[in-house]
Amino acid sequence: MIQWTGLLVFLIAVFVLVPSYIAASGRTDFYYTLTSVALLSIASAGVWLTFYIGRINIGQGAFALIGAYVSAILVTKAGFSFWLSLPLAGLFAAVVSVLIGVPILRLRGVYFAMITLVLTQVVTLTALALPVTNGAKGITSIPLPGEISVFGLTVIPDFAGLENPRLAFYYTSCALMVLTFAAMYRLVNSRLGHLCRSMQQNEELASSIGVNIAHIRVIVFAISSFLGGIGGAMFGSIAQSVYPSSFQVTDSVNFMLNCFLGGLGYVFGPMLGTLVLYFGWDLLFELGRYQLLVYSGMLIILMLFLPNGLLSLRLRGKGVAGR
Amino acid sequence: MSNLLEVRHVTRKFGGLTANNNISFSVNENEILSVIGPNGAGKSTLFKMISSFLPTSSGEVLYRGERISNLKPHTVARMGVVRTFQETTIFKSMTVRESIVVAQHLRAKASLAGYFWGTKSAREDVESFGRYADDLIDFLGISAIRNELASNLPQGNLRALGLAIGLATDPKVLLLDEPFAGMNHDETMRMVQLVRKVRDDRGVTVLLVEHDMPAVMSISDRIIVLNFGEMIAEGTPTEIQNNQKVIEAYLGSADDEIGI
Numbered sequence A: 001m002i003q004w005t006g007l008l009v010f011l012i013a014v015f016v017l018v019p020s021y022i023a024a025s026g027r028t029d030f031y032y033t034l035t036s037v038a039l040l041s042i043a044s045a046g047v048w049l050t051f052y053i054g055r056i057n058i059g060q061g062a063f064a065l066i067g068a069y070v071s072a073i074l075v076t077k078a079g080f081s082f083w084l085s086l087p088l089a090g091l092f093a094a095v096v097s098v099l100i101g102v103p104i105l106r107l108r109g110v111y112f113a114m115i116t117l118v119l120t121q122v123v124t125l126t127a128l129a130l131p132v133t134n135g136a137k138g139i140t141s142i143p144l145p146g147e148i149s150v151f152g153l154t155v156i157p158d159f160a161g162l163e164n165p166r167l168a169f170y171y172t173s174c175a176l177m178v179l180t181f182a183a184m185y186r187l188v189n190s191r192l193g194h195l196c197r198s199m200q201q202n203e204e205l206a207s208s209i210g211v212n213i214a215h216i217r218v219i220v221f222a223i224s225s226f227l228g229g230i231g232g233a234m235f236g237s238i239a240q241s242v243y244p245s246s247f248q249v250t251d252s253v254n255f256m257l258n259c260f261l262g263g264l265g266y267v268f269g270p271m272l273g274t275l276v277l278y279f280g281w282d283l284l285f286e287l288g289r290y291q292l293l294v295y296s297g298m299l300i301i302l303m304l305f306l307p308n309g310l311l312s313l314r315l316r317g318k319g320v321a322g323r
Numbered sequence B: 001m002s003n004l005l006e007v008r009h010v011t012r013k014f015g016g017l018t019a020n021n022n023i024s025f026s027v028n029e030n031e032i033l034s035v036i037g038p039n040g041a042g043k044s045t046l047f048k049m050i051s052s053f054l055p056t057s058s059g060e061v062l063y064r065g066e067r068i069s070n071l072k073p074h075t076v077a078r079m080g081v082v083r084t085f086q087e088t089t090i091f092k093s094m095t096v097r098e099s100i101v102v103a104q105h106l107r108a109k110a111s112l113a114g115y116f117w118g119t120k121s122a123r124e125d126v127e128s129f130g131r132y133a134d135d136l137i138d139f140l141g142i143s144a145i146r147n148e149l150a151s152n153l154p155q156g157n158l159r160a161l162g163l164a165i166g167l168a169t170d171p172k173v174l175l176l177d178e179p180f181a182g183m184n185h186d187e188t189m190r191m192v193q194l195v196r197k198v199r200d201d202r203g204v205t206v207l208l209v210e211h212d213m214p215a216v217m218s219i220s221d222r223i224i225v226l227n228f229g230e231m232i233a234e235g236t237p238t239e240i241q242n243n244q245k246v247i248e249a250y251l252g253s254a255d256d257e258i259g260i
Helices: A002-025 A029-052 A060-076 A082-104 A109-129 A165-188 A191-201 A203-208 A213-239 A249-262 A269-305 B043-050 B073-079 B096-107 B112-117 B120-140 B155-168 B185-202 B213-219 B237-241 B244-251
Strands: A148-150 A153-156 B003-014 B017-028 B032-036 B058-063 B081-083 B173-177 B205-209 B222-227 B230-235
Touching: A002 A029, A002 A165, A029 A060, A029 A165, A029 A191, A029 A213, A029 A249, A029 A269, A060 A082, A060 A109, A060 A213, A060 A249, A082 A109, A082 A213, A109 A249, A165 A191, A165 A213, A191 A203, A191 A213, A191 B096, A191 B112, A203 A213, A203 B073, A249 A269, B003 B043, B003 B205, B017 B043, B017 B058, B017 B205, B017 B222, B017 B230, B032 B043, B032 B185, B032 B213, B043 B081, B043 B173, B043 B205, B073 B081, B096 B120, B096 B155, B112 B120, B120 B155, B120 B185, B155 B173, B155 B185, B185 B205, B185 B213, B213 B237, B222 B237, B222 B244, B230 B237, B230 B244
Parallel strands: B032 B205, B032 B222, B081 B173, B173 B205
Antiparallel strands: A148 A153, B003 B017, B003 B058, B222 B230
8 A cells, every 4th residue: 555655656756746846946957867867767777687687787888879779770761750669679679688698698796797898888889880870970860759649649749849848758758767667566576576586596596496597587688688778769869869979888887886876675776776876976066076086985885884775774665676 | 116217327527536437326216215425425416417407427317218417407307306405505585485486486387478467377376386385384394484584594494495495396306415414313303204204295206415324224215325436335224234335435434424
């Protein structure tokens, strides 16, 4: 019961309170910030899922970049609707992750982490080299998402015709975020989540009870990369451009930090972690050249004293993975 | 009685070291067979090869005439040959009941997607997992620790948990890795009773590796003795106790360890 109330409060806050506050205060720049948080938290949710099978994933930037390019290319070169290119971008990222995951997912700990760290750089270099991605010039002037109508009834209006496309992107991104985390919650509390937990805690024992651990790892990595691709594709659409540097190694590291900060044991950890990290960074802007120093110092302290993430402060029993 | 499991000329080499050399024996349906031997005799290696956690260098293991060596552990488990581990190999942050529910993976009828969407067969599975877990907890007499976290359990209970996880897969052959190690006399006797009950009531064939000689002698139908990777004897407990080669092998280490 408490969970449903919490969900309702959250939905009202995201879809009603925040927009009306922004409208009242005129701080429309918040739309972009919060949209970014929503999209980054979707990609971070994917990273969180790989943590859930005991793998440190520092390569989500690679899949976000792949997703952004796939969507941009489909929209600009093949004339696809953005709304169709979005799932296709996720699927393409997932397929790539399966091809990469089969050989590398058997690695553990730091070895897996190192390879994923390189992935972002590999995708960046590939984007620079391929003709279809237009090298360093990237893909620019991507049209805004078009209209979706069912039987002449407009479900989603053409973003280009809207008075305030920022608000439309905000609603879209938040809706995707809510969908993502609802699916994650369900997944973690269903059998796949239980199997992931068993693998995270002891892979040998998991395989002795008949769990095909290699298979599950690949499935989970594919879902993770799917989310990365979706997040990336949305970003490309908002910025209306994609460059090889749109997602860098730093972004990949940040996706991972979001999970750490929010709490690896909590499904909603990445959402909170992204919010705090993103706003924390912005709030420290005044410090000028000390920004990074203070920021990283605070992160270290937080992780020392809250190794299980911010959500371990409270929310015990609420949103706790698989309990 | 028929041969359920057959180990045929199995050899395992680690570099220049031969951990198991040309081992052959068979396990009959519904028997309790123990593999004993001094430290470093190659017992654990043999166990790992039977459960496909380790490939053989040569030779093969057959279960009902089908090869089960050099496969993947989960494939062998699917066929009904399941191993347990020593006490540290558990799902630390799951409760006893959660561990048993997860361990029923092989009994699942619905697909993973089915569980996600909550289809009818998935809901039935979940219900049946819960029922089966409760039955198993009662069967093993561990209802007192049903909702304890595995990481909080004392050693004696960890063995029971390991056994429960193994049994939850509904195995035909259960390989127990030192089920009595580190237990006092009373705990050992309780565990011996439990293993017997598993064989008698559930028709599970048991193969175990063990150091505790009194326990082995009282529980086993037959015993295989390994020494320096070689199989030096095979027979009933009485035969083994009077086997000259076995006595010599153990005299090298601790005399009292064999307990005869």
